Amino acid sequence: MINEEHLPALQGMFPSWITTSSSEGEPNTTVISQIWYVSANEVALSFQFFNKTKKNISQNPFAYATILNPENFDMFNLELQYARTESDGDLFDEMDMKLEAIASMTGMSGIFELKGADIYKVLSIIKTN
Amino acid sequence: MVTDKIHEVLTTGIGHIGCVSSSLRPFHSDVLGVIYNRDSEEISCCLNRESSEPFLNNLVVGSMVSLFVGAISHEAYNIKGPVTALRDVQENEKFVCDKLRHGIYEPFAALGITQDLADRYWLRTPNVTVVFKVNKIFIQTPGPDAGKQV
Numbered sequence: 001m002i003n004e005e006h007l008p009a010l011q012g013m014f015p016s017w018i019t020t021s022s023s024e025g026e027p028n029t030t031v032i033s034q035i036w037y038v039s040a041n042e043v044a045l046s047f048q049f050f051n052k053t054k055k056n057i058s059q060n061p062f063a064y065a066t067i068l069n070p071e072n073f074d075m076f077n078l079e080l081q082y083a084r085t086e087s088d089g090d091l092f093d094e095m096d097m098k099l100e101a102i103a104s105m106t107g108m109s110g111i112f113e114l115k116g117a118d119i120y121k122v123l124s125i126i127k128t129n
Numbered sequence: 130m131v132t133d134k135i136h137e138v139l140t141t142g143i144g145h146i147g148c149v150s151s152s153l154r155p156f157h158s159d160v161l162g163v164i165y166n167r168d169s170e171e172i173s174c175c176l177n178r179e180s181s182e183p184f185l186n187n188l189v190v191g192s193m194v195s196l197f198v199g200a201i202s203h204e205a206y207n208i209k210g211p212v213t214a215l216r217d218v219q220e221n222e223k224f225v226c227d228k229l230r231h232g233i234y235e236p237f238a239a240l241g242i243t244q245d246l247a248d249r250y251w252l253r254t255p256n257v258t259v260v261f262k263v264n265k266i267f268i269q270t271p272g273p274d275a276g277k278q279v
Contacts, residue, residue, distance in 0.1 A: 017197065019147030019155040027195040029147030029157050030207065030269060051276060064147070064155045064183075073249035077183065079154070128180050129249055 001122050002040050006076055009067035010037040012098070018045070018065040020056035028052045033102075035067055035078075038091060038119060043078070046095050047085060047116040054118075057082045063120065066128070075128045080120040087116045130263055130279065131165055135206055139163050139172070140225075141232060142205070144198040146174050146259065148212075150187040158184035161255045162226030163198065165263075171213060172196065173260045175222050177253035185257065190215060194261050201236040203271055206279075210264035218255045226255040 002010075009016075012034030019029040030053060036044040043065075047054060057063065061082040068075050086092050096114045131139065144160030158181035164173040174196060178185065188194075192212045199205035218226075230251040237247045266279040 017145045017157065019145075019157040019195065021149040021153050021155045023153070025149045025153060026193050026209070027147040027149045027155055027157075028207070029145050029195040029197040031145070031197060031199060031205070060153050062154050064157055066145075066157070066159075068250075073246045075250070129253075 001125055002037065002043070005074075006067070006069075006125065007037060008071050009069040009074070009076060010035055010043065011070075012036075013070040014068045016065055016067045018053060018063055020053050020063045021060050022056050023059040028056055034098075035065055036091065036095060036117070041122055042083065042119055043080065043122060044086075044091060044095070044117045044119050046099060046114055047118045048099070048114055057118070073129070076125050077128050078125050079123040081123055083119045083121045085116040085118050089117075092117045130170065130266060131167070132279075135266065135279070136165055138200045138204050138206055139165055139198050139208075141229065142198040142200040143233070144174065144196055146176070146184070147195045147197075148184060148188045148192050154187070156184040156187050159250070159253075160196070160198070161251065161253060162222060162229050163196075164222060164225055170263045171260050172208060172210075172263060173222065173258050175218050175226050175255035176257050176259060177255060178257045180253055181257065185215075188212060188215065188259065194259065196261075197269060199269065205269035205271075207267040207269045208263055208265070209267075210262040212259060212261045214258075214260040216258050216260070218258050222258060223255060
């Protein structure tokens with residue numbers, strides 16, 4: 001499902017945006033720094049805080065995200081379903097290192113601790129422009 | 130409820146508006162221009178119908194929406210409320226969209242994004258307007274106040 005065409009949009013060069021919903025049907029749309037490539041069928045989001053997105057996903061596993069290729073501004077909409085959270089392993093370590101590097105550059109080292117890598121199954125991916 | 134500071138971000142920032150289907154599947158679309166009506170406390174969001182199809186297919190009058198709007202400075206807000214109207218874009222709203230698009234080119238250029246690239250996002254015809262009532266506003270600027278209701 002995810003192929004080479006999509007990979008530049010999953011490098012974190014440009015923010016992504018994501019919408020989730022509470023179990024009562026209240027949407028929450030926000031911007032996140034990066035959606036990470038996991039496999040052809042999975043992506044990951046960093047879990048650093050128990051924010052509204054995380055709260056919603058604990059109630060309703062579906063999410064909708066948009067990623068943007070910084071080279072040509074191709075945009076893709078992804079329908080996602082939360083699968084699991086990983087708190088160790090290669091992906092977790094890669095996310096942790098990158099987030100720590102960003103934090104140290106902004107003088108916030110140790111504040112944005114990575115609690116987990118939230119893995120989502122990609123249900124669909126569609127180019128929008 | 131919408132202060133001058135919030136209004137500035139609303140009308141000069143980059144926006145995305147989300148909704149939820151009857152089966153609790155979320156969707157969103159990109160906002161090409163925003164107008165706030167102080168008298169009715171309603172926000173009008175101009176969208177491109179063709180690229181907003183999944184969002185519009187799941188939106189009706191009465192749907193709850195969430196509008197994220199953020200400035201290049203990272204100041205950002207999330208505004209929520211029920212949809213009160215879905216209609217064609219009016220002439221004054223097209224002007225607002227053009228003004229926002231032209232205002233975006235300069236900060237994008239400072240980030241190394243050419244106008245040709247920016248136009249792949251911004252040069253879409255605004256042809257449908259979603260109007261919603263402002264019920265709740267949340268701070269989304271990264272920092273200690275993120276998530277707090279205004």
